[in-house]
Amino acid sequence: MLTKQQAAAAVRDAKAELGITWRQLADTVGRPVAWTTAALLGQHPxxxxxxxxxxxxxxxxxxxxxxxxxQPYRGALGHQVPTDPTVYRLHEVLEVYGPTIKELIHEEFGDGIMSAINFRLDVRRESDPQGDRVVLTLNGKFLPYQW
Amino acid sequence: MLTKQQAAAAVRDAKAELGITWRQLADTVGRPVAWTTAALLGQHPxxxxxxxxxxxxxxxxxxxxxxxxxQPYRGALGHQVPTDPTVYRLHEVLEVYGPTIKELIHEEFGDGIMSAINFRLDVRRESDPQGDRVVLTLNGKFLPYQW
Amino acid sequence: MLTKQQAAAAVRDAKAELGITWRQLADTVGRPVAWTTAALLGQHPxxxxxxxxxxxxxxxxxxxxxxxxxQPYRGALGHQVPTDPTVYRLHEVLEVYGPTIKELIHEEFGDGIMSAINFRLDVRRESDPQGDRVVLTLNGKFLPYQW
Amino acid sequence: MLTKQQAAAAVRDAKAELGITWRQLADTVGRPVAWTTAALLGQHPxxxxxxxxxxxxxxxxxxxxxxxxxQPYRGALGHQVPTDPTVYRLHEVLEVYGPTIKELIHEEFGDGIMSAINFRLDVRRESDPQGDRVVLTLNGKFLPYQW
Amino acid sequence: MLTKQQAAAAVRDAKAELGITWRQLADTVGRPVAWTTAALLGQHPxxxxxxxxxxxxxxxxxxxxxxxxxQPYRGALGHQVPTDPTVYRLHEVLEVYGPTIKELIHEEFGDGIMSAINFRLDVRRESDPQGDRVVLTLNGKFLPYQW
Amino acid sequence: MLTKQQAAAAVRDAKAELGITWRQLADTVGRPVAWTTAALLGQHPxxxxxxxxxxxxxxxxxxxxxxxxxQPYRGALGHQVPTDPTVYRLHEVLEVYGPTIKELIHEEFGDGIMSAINFRLDVRRESDPQGDRVVLTLNGKFLPYQW
Amino acid sequence: MLTKQQAAAAVRDAKAELGITWRQLADTVGRPVAWTTAALLGQHPxxxxxxxxxxxxxxxxxxxxxxxxxQPYRGALGHQVPTDPTVYRLHEVLEVYGPTIKELIHEEFGDGIMSAINFRLDVRRESDPQGDRVVLTLNGKFLPYQW
Amino acid sequence: MLTKQQAAAAVRDAKAELGITWRQLADTVGRPVAWTTAALLGQHPxxxxxxxxxxxxxxxxxxxxxxxxxQPYRGALGHQVPTDPTVYRLHEVLEVYGPTIKELIHEEFGDGIMSAINFRLDVRRESDPQGDRVVLTLNGKFLPYQW
Amino acid sequence: MLTKQQAAAAVRDAKAELGITWRQLADTVGRPVAWTTAALLGQHPxxxxxxxxxxxxxxxxxxxxxxxxxQPYRGALGHQVPTDPTVYRLHEVLEVYGPTIKELIHEEFGDGIMSAINFRLDVRRESDPQGDRVVLTLNGKFLPYQW
Amino acid sequence: MLTKQQAAAAVRDAKAELGITWRQLADTVGRPVAWTTAALLGQHPxxxxxxxxxxxxxxxxxxxxxxxxxQPYRGALGHQVPTDPTVYRLHEVLEVYGPTIKELIHEEFGDGIMSAINFRLDVRRESDPQGDRVVLTLNGKFLPYQW
Known part of the structure; x- marks a missing residue:
């Protein structure tokens, strides 16, 4: 059987050859575009x-x-610190704002975490006269520490 | 002069002793709460x-x-892979969805990045009968590769 | 204010000097012994x-x-691979049986994880004529991937 | 001869194609399910x-x-910090509760370790109206330091 | 489809066999020589x-x-500290002069960065009686931190 | 005697308190501003x-x-991959354009390196209607491999 | 209370000042010399x-x-690869002969390990006309894998 | 020509297929069993x-x-910290007793090392009513620091 | 085209099959033996x-x-700390005597480096009744820091 | 008692204050200058x-x-890859010429190593009209593998 990485490569190749977009794939599959992309790249069954x-x-x-x-073994970064500039900026956000996010989650919700499992993600464009903006929304259930 | 880390520790201590919240600090300072928290933790001058x-x-x-x-030297994570579960979930999102975000940015905008400099962040609570949700919004200007 | 590490050191010193056990501390605090120990070592508020x-x-x-x-910054291991033999054996279990546990969770529950947040832990002795045994029970809520 | 990894891949493929479960394999082999899974994944001869x-x-x-x-060379994690969320939660338990487990083993048994060799593992489901739970039981002989 | 690394290898082989230079390639492509070289080595689409x-x-x-x-996954160094002496000297410049550059950027421009996206690079020879010199010019737009 | 790091901290403090710039320091010292800054930060005697x-x-x-x-022990980066965004962009240039620079040096000069010892650096502002630009010039003697 | 490292430093200082040997300490304590040394260096209670x-x-x-x-947290090497030549030679033995030892243990005993807990160590001199030899004897109970 | 790793794999395969032991190989070769095993695994010519x-x-x-x-490039461990439990116990001995061995070598011999080159190794079984024991003997010439 | 590693492997194989020495190769090529060996192993064009x-x-x-x-990408060590004992001894010399060499270079020459580019190396045997000696001579031009 | 690092710092301070050179120290001590420097920096007793x-x-x-x-714990480099340019050049020599040295030692002497224990080092200046040269001589006894 093919590995998830090999399947993802086959998806990318076919997609490039046929000129199909992730959004078209999402419409065909009937799931949100970020989920569909992640699944086709091998991160969801x-x-x-x-x-x-x-x-x-x-x-x-x-x-x-x-x-x-x-069922995948998840985790898609080749290195702990990603070298690709598009992906690195997300790591930089974590470096600069990680503790800020932690403080504000605890101030609002108490001790616990934002789930990355009961979780959804959206990537969209926001028009802006000074240059359009990328808006990422990370939406996860709050899980309190509960013994 | 105190280092930014020492100043952040002094902020945390005073805040805990006086029972003041990050939101109250943001109101007093007159800036968004995430910016204010990041600045008081030493990530913005x-x-x-x-x-x-x-x-x-x-x-x-x-x-x-x-x-x-x-002027700070930015970067707040003690380890490249954060050990704190609240912060780790953000790293896990990057591990699982990093390439998805990259694909969708390039599909929508072409070659370039979401800026982490011309950037703002919001952390808010979303009510949900199945358990409230944490919603993080990352909003950065798209910067095309431009020679 | 003292750091969590400094407070944990003060706890250990007082505990050793007064000859008090973690179980006595748990009875006094009114929480399970594993939770109490973790909290006094700085992993729970x-x-x-x-x-x-x-x-x-x-x-x-x-x-x-x-x-x-x-509120703590969690994570208590000095090194990613622990050097202490008692702690290392737990890492070895993960090395040898990690994928087994993953397979059996997915076979029984489908795609998702065992929560480490909605989670409790128990450490107990089991009598055995060939030498008593340590029994660790890790009990966490199953969280399905849910978009 | 095939490596253990290649054999494990062949097992996974056949298992998926034929729709056989680990429990059925364990019944056929006549050993506990966790042992059987670990052995077929290359961790026991x-x-x-x-x-x-x-x-x-x-x-x-x-x-x-x-x-x-x-006879295998044991050790199944590709990285010291596993990237797969299901496996990572076990690492997180070690990060947060490792010293707690160490303290409680020493309080109960004195100086020594829980063996990971004279050891067995069980993974089971516990029904719970608030969502079923995963229960892992790690059961290892206590070995005192003995010169 | 070929990976970017495989394509770059094919480029290098053909270039060596035909005796064509990067400058000739840049003239043919109609872009600056540094951009053309980077693109043919897999760093720009x-x-x-x-x-x-x-x-x-x-x-x-x-x-x-x-x-x-x-569209590439960027990042061309096999190791975080490059072993090739020609490339290492650039890392050494960063080790020795990184904070100097940071101080002078902030003194001149305030808080922000030199973009590596809206960026161009030039490599040229400067005649010098004591031995010719390599001159690298890094030219990037200043991006102020802007919330 | 103070370490170079302690001396650099004293320089930064005095400079901030007195409101003196690196350029004023360079004029006083009678050396280029980048050299002066590097020396006061502990990288040149x-x-x-x-x-x-x-x-x-x-x-x-x-x-x-x-x-x-x-005489200093040189090397000013706390981590091999710098976390500060201003400094990181220089590392990113190396990741993306390192092999390009190597190819163009060898095409122009043959086998050898750009010296980082017989070397000078300049940081300047370039006015641009679309936003001013940071221009770094790295100027080092070419050293051919010579047995 | 002092840490084990601080106590070990105090032991070394007193031992050097008074000119006492590890063997004299072992005789006084009434335990083997290797155990006594390890305990005074903080590896046994x-x-x-x-x-x-x-x-x-x-x-x-x-x-x-x-x-x-x-009760100690064991593990005395500052680096995973020790830099001290005396200690490094033991690491080199592991690099060169580790798999040999594994093969011969399994050939003689079947699947299992040599315990490092139920274990004793001896260091002695062997006279040899071509230069005396250091003889280390590692003696640990064989523990078979036992489910 | 085959690499040493490929040759070692061929040795293991033939050995398993024919049911030959390392001791039989050593007798045939006419060298001690540990040397023979190491050589056939690629660590000695x-x-x-x-x-x-x-x-x-x-x-x-x-x-x-x-x-x-x-002539081999020696070094047989895949990772600096070995994951295989049989091999890890030897690393653990180094972690726990490395400085003890160093102290006792210096007390007995003065400044120098135990050679890992002028060196021999023996692995043998010691009968013991409480469970047989593995005995490793490391025997190396003492080399004094000599300028 | 073959990589430098593949070419080096072909050189080694042919050399072993034909029983030719590096010195014979050096005589044929007409360059010093250390340069010739390095070039045939892929470190010089x-x-x-x-x-x-x-x-x-x-x-x-x-x-x-x-x-x-x-033109090679130089750097021949598989690991930052070499595992081969012959090569490791050179790393050990750097660990033990690196700062000594630095001090003595600066005392004799002032601030600067010994070039590894304008550099030559010699390996020779020195007869000695107590056992012959290996003598390595590293000879590099001194390059002063020069702005 | 002071650590070797603290003693080395005291040596450096006194030496700088009094304007004494390593050669003067070597003459006073009556040992070669490289040995004396290494000893005063904490690498020899x-x-x-x-x-x-x-x-x-x-x-x-x-x-x-x-x-x-x-008696020292040897090893003086803060990082496995040294950041100081003077020291780095020695590491670069090892990267580029390590396997060359290994090949030539084995060709001349057979299987074994150049000792770093029975070893001496010399640093001297060689006049050269094109710029003086640094000459390092590493002289160590050859030790054959000897079982």
Missing amino acids: MGEQEARAAASLLDLEPEVEASLRE | MGEQEARAAASLLDLEPEVEASLRE | MGEQEARAAASLLDLEPEVEASLRE | MGEQEARAAASLLDLEPEVEASLRE | MGEQEARAAASLLDLEPEVEASLRE | MGEQEARAAASLLDLEPEVEASLRE | MGEQEARAAASLLDLEPEVEASLRE | MGEQEARAAASLLDLEPEVEASLRE | MGEQEARAAASLLDLEPEVEASLRE | MGEQEARAAASLLDLEPEVEASLRE
């Missing part, structure tokens, strides 16, 4: 229907489709 | 007025106030 | 009553008591 | 009978069966 | 025309040309 | 006159002045 | 009598004596 | 006769035999 | 004549000869 | 006479003199 729809649109081999349905 | 207002509310020594106005 | 009870039994300074009530 | 039973149920090649009987 | 011109001069396979147009 | 001039302008203690004249 | 005997011979402060009786 | 004897007993290809005679 | 002479003596394929003429 | 002579010339406190006579 797809359901039978979802994998079939994606495989059909991208004309993927059956073994790619099978791999998309597998 | 404060203006003269802002430092004076914070120092007065928290009854800080003059050398703490002076330190708050200094 | 104590409530006002709990901190007062522990401080009184151990005859701690007010600033230690105040520190015990603070 | 299987006996002749055990390897034959597993190979027969999964329809594995003889060289896979031979590999399952080999 | 090329436009359709640019990739075609380079592929034609170097007689590259279509799949190499396709790869040159792909 | 100062001559007797230079140290006296700087100490007099900043009203420094004799032991600080003595330390400024000492 | 001493019993009440043992600590008193050592403290009396070395004329140590009561707080040093108390520290010697504490 | 074999003489012509030795390689031929081993190759003949194991029915190895000529290119394996040639590789066994090559 | 060879001139056209030199590569042809070596390829002819070793009967190498044209693509190996082409690779020997390429 | 000094004999009673040697320590007294150095202490007297530098007017050191008795506790510094006592520390100079202690």
